[in-house]
Amino acid sequence: MLTLFHAPESRSSRLIWLIEELGAEVDIHYCDIVRRDGSGARDPLNPHPDGKVPALLHDGALITESGAVALYLTGLYPDAGLGFPQGSPGRGVLLSWMFWAAGEMEPALWGRISGATGTDPIAQLRYDQATGRLIEALWDGPWLMGDRFTVADIIIGSALGWGRDYLPDSPVFDAYIARLNARPAKARADARDGDIALTRAA
């Protein structure tokens, strides 16, 4: 049995999107978390060691970190075609995007959001490199890996949609985000994401 610990409007929302794309059978445990503004509280039922989301339980095994959860679920539903089989060169490219998202892109965008790019030339360089790489990859499109929509589009695309105000002006980003938003599974996920207020009241 699969259970996702999910807080509305958070990093686990992209896993709801992935579940919709995969047609996966996953129980969703809606929970509260401590938000950046200090609101909210840790859910004692959430098994994540830091009380964060996402967390996935599969028959008692705990999987954390968005990229790991996403790749794990994608691997359980190979017929959905959002990943690549072991041994396929495409899998190597996909893994590169997934690890790049966590190790390079997220810190680069946080450098911009926190204002560090205004004072730290290394943060600015990191931001320029990350956004430049995305524009280059998405120039031809429609997806990060060309014609094939993959789990990397969900992990990276959701971050770009959320952080659009912190990206450079570029029609490449706008067109990509519009393509992502036009996916029926994204609309279903948005409807299923949940309500912070109701989660708190529960």
Ligand SMILES: N[C@@H](CCC(=O)N[C@@H](CS)C(=O)NCC(=O)O)C(=O)O
């Ligand atoms: N690197 C983790 C980050 C998870 C994370 O920070 N999640 C936030 C929600 S966006 C959270 O649960 N915050 C609650 C807390 O920090 O206590 C991942 O990508 O899964």
